[in-house]
Amino acid sequence: MGAFRTITVSKADAGLRLDRWFRARFPAVGFGEFQKLLRTGQVRVDGKRVKAGVRLAAGEEVRVPPCVQSGEGAAPVPERASRPAPPPVRAADADDLRGRVLYRDDDMIVIDKPAGLAVQGGTGTHRHLDAMLDALRFGADEKPRLVHRLDRDTSGVLVLARHRAAAQALTRAFRARTTRKIYLAVTVGVPRPRRGRIDLALGKAGGRGREKMVGDAPESRRAVTLYAVMDAAAQRAALVTLMPLTGRTHQLRAHMAAIGTPILGDGKYGGQGSVIAGLGLPKRLHLHARCIAIPKPSGGILTADAPRRPT
Numbered sequence: 001m002g003a004f005r006t007i008t009v010s011k012a013d014a015g016l017r018l019d020r021w022f023r024a025r026f027p028a029v030g031f032g033e034f035q036k037l038l039r040t041g042q043v044r045v046d047g048k049r050v051k052a053g054v055r056l057a058a059g060e061e062v063r064v065p066p067c068v069q070s071g072e073g074a075a076p077v078p079e080r081a082s083r084p085a086p087p088p089v090r091a092a093d094a095d096d097l098r099g100r101v102l103y104r105d106d107d108m109i110v111i112d113k114p115a116g117l118a119v120q121g122g123t124g125t126h127r128h129l130d131a132m133l134d135a136l137r138f139g140a141d142e143k144p145r146l147v148h149r150l151d152r153d154t155s156g157v158l159v160l161a162r163h164r165a166a167a168q169a170l171t172r173a174f175r176a177r178t179t180r181k182i183y184l185a186v187t188v189g190v191p192r193p194r195r196g197r198i199d200l201a202l203g204k205a206g207g208r209g210r211e212k213m214v215g216d217a218p219e220s221r222r223a224v225t226l227y228a229v230m231d232a233a234a235q236r237a238a239l240v241t242l243m244p245l246t247g248r249t250h251q252l253r254a255h256m257a258a259i260g261t262p263i264l265g266d267g268k269y270g271g272q273g274s275v276i277a278g279l280g281l282p283k284r285l286h287l288h289a290r291c292i293a294i295p296k297p298s299g300g301i302l303t304a305d306a307p308r309r310p311t
Helices: 018-025 031-039 066-070 091-098 129-136 164-175 251-258 267-274
Strands: 005-008 061-064 101-104 108-113 155-161 180-188 195-199 203-205 212-214 224-233 237-244 287-295 301-305
Touching: 018 031, 018 061, 091 129, 101 301, 108 129, 108 301, 129 155, 155 164, 155 301, 164 287, 180 251, 180 267, 212 251, 224 251, 237 251, 251 267
Parallel strands: 155 287
Antiparallel strands: 005 061, 101 108, 108 155, 180 237, 180 287, 195 224, 203 212, 224 237, 287 301
C-alpha cells in the first residue's frame, strides 16, 4: 500500500488555500475525493485535521496518503487538469468594479462590493467577484487575491491583496483579530437595550444546503458582537451599528435573530419575522459593511469607509 508522505509548504505557496494547493499538485484527484480524504483524516496539516479552505503557511507539512501518490482511487481526469480559462470579464462589470475602488496602493485594494454579487463561485453560481478580479489588476503582473469574504447579499468594504506576500500579511491580520469592522443593519424591531453586547457561541447545524449557525450546535465557538441603535421607526424597525469582535460565519445575522430583532430581509435567520410590509425598502438583506480598519502590509493602519446606503 505504501507509506504516507509529507510535503513541506514552500514560501512561494504560503497563503494558498489547502484545496487549491492540493489541486495544483494532484489534478487527477476530484473535489469529492479530496473532501473524503479530509473527512477521514488522511490529509492533514502539521498532523491536524483541517478544512479545505484553511490557508497554508510556509514550513507547514501536508500529509498525503499513499493512494494519491500511486493513483489508486484517483484515476487521471485530464479535463480537470486543463480546465478552460474563465470567460473574459464583461466591460460593464469591469467598469463597475473599477468605479467601486475605495483605496489602492502597491499591496492592497479596497472595494465597495455591491449587494447580490457573490465573492466566490459555487453550485449554480457562475457570476462572482473571484472571476472578475482581472479587471482590478491596474497594470500588475497578477490579479488581486481574496483575503476575506462578505455574504452575497451583504454590501460594503471588501479587502483584496495585490500579491502573495500582501495576502499573507492581510490574512494574518484577519486571523489575529487586529482588524476592526463596522456594519450598518436595518433590524425588524428595536434591540433592547439600545446598546449592548451579544456573547453567544455559534456552531453549524442543518444538512447540506440548509446549514445555519445556531447557538446550541455541537462544537460551537465563542462569538461576540457589540451593537448600538442609531435610529428607530417607532418599534417597527431600527438602524443599528454592529461591531463583530470575532469572525464567525453569519455571526451578525445569527446574533441579531437570537435577540429577537432579525436583520430586515434575512429570511434564512429571521423567517417571516424578517419582513416589514409597507416600508418601501428593497427586498434584500439590509446589511452593509460600512468601515474597516486594518494594518497595511507596508506599515500603519488603513481606515476605509464605504458610502452609507440610503435606507
